[in-house]
Amino acid sequence: VQEEASSLALDVSDSLQTSLITIFTLFPSQSLLCVHDAVAQRDFEPTLPPIPDDVLDDEEDSVKIVSLVKTKEPLGATIKRDESTGAIVVARIMKGGAADKSGLIHEGDELKEVNGVSLEHRKPKEILPLLVSLTSIQSHIKFKIIPALCAEEEPTDKEKLFVRALFDYDPSEDPTIPCKDAAVAFKRGDVLQIVSTEDDIWWQACLVEDSNSRAGLIPSQATRAVLLWFSSPISSLFPHLSSCFSTGLRRSFRLGRKTSWAKEAARFRRWSAGVHGSICPPTYIEVMRYHREPKDRHRLVVLVGPSGVGVNELKRRLLISDPDRYGVTVPYTTREKRRQESEGVDYHFVSVHMFEELILDHRFIEYGSHGGHYYGTSLDSVHRVMAEGKVCLLDVHPSKIKRVYTSEFKPYVVFVKTPCIEELRITRRRVKFVCDDEDANPVRIFSEEDFEDMIDMAESMETQYGHLFDRVVVNGDIATAFRALRADLERIYEAEVQWVPVDWTCSSPAKARRSCSHLAGWI
Incomplete structure (x- = not known):
């Protein structure tokens, strides 16, 4: 028992007061407490200056x-x-x-x-x-x-609209953009969320993969189509009409007049539809998120490209790199089986009658005749590969993609594109390509004419069917192109969420048409 407890308590109290005064003097405790209070009250907004007194x-x-x-x-x-x-x-x-x-x-x-x-x-x-x-x-x-007289409130119940870009866009190279700093740059294949289409000339959008949620300007569908037409060869055949449209376009950009632009765009669409159909390539395609379930089959991978560009070689390397993941279809033919060939491995050997019945039943993705025999790729062959849980690799002419461009197959289409002719001369000059065994000259060396035909065919394919391509791989060096393709397919293979055309996920074709009606005019 302490006899001097009261006096000891006073001494302790004096010591604590001295220590606390020292702490509060040495450290900005008051500021710290103010910050604490602000956080506790969630008062994060900065203090703005008062309204000036000179407002009448x-x-x-x-x-x-x-x-x-x-x-x-x-x-x-x-x-x-x-x-x-x-x-x-x-x-x-x-x-x-x-x-x-x-x-x-x-x-x-x-x-x-x-x-x-x-x-x-x-x-x-x-x-x-x-x-x-x-x-x-x-x-x-x-x-x-x-303030504006009529400030319209933005609707809050709009459905989100997502599109995949079918072209590269760099605002720094666009002389018509109202403000380069307010624009969004993107690459072909990027998915954009369209947040406003009120302006007929410039839409507002943001990149889905970008963490920055701020929207920016992108060319509208009609704007891009008209600009592409101005740069196309056919526009030179109609200089007077091209001059009229380009003058109106510049005026619309300068004045921002929606009415005049809408009239000119409508005139252009009517004239375009009547004269040259689909000369304006598509610019955006509406897409939706596809959540792949573990029980779902893998998407079909379609490789397309001009003859000689290396589609078969890329397919062969993919198959060798991972035979448990990738598989290929076995074609059908009506010719006789040769000694070293096996049924269901090299070909499915069928009679002419059966082959023609399959044609009538629309069971072939593509087919043709060569040397008096039928050859074809059947839908049944694709189903067999997919039923094994593998990624089916299919190479067809792009005009035949429509046979598998459905929600059943959900094809991921890769366009194998030619490099420039100078690179073709370097990489292909000493390379031989193998023709059919029944050809008189089964092995042939690439000529200058072959290079020109290959480039022309690639440009034609991209112009007509570019809206179907999910990925473009330039095959200059085969090893580099293969690594890029394999990395891209592995990303798709492992991704749980993918972007597919909205038509594949709509419950009915009518619903799909309604949801895409504002984009369908230029697709």
């Missing part, structure tokens, strides 16, 4: 002040000059950008001032450098805005 009372209903804290993220808006009033107005708001997240700036709003600097009599191209200079020395951007 009679402007309260027509003018608003919007102050946004400066970040590394772009503002996410484009501007244009109203041709009738000369005012600077907001042309579009990028979905997911800073302006969109704030909910305070809308399309059609008139910008009067930025950080106290008047925008009157200024051109749009002068405003971007002004914004850069002002925000470099201040921590926020303050806009004085006259």
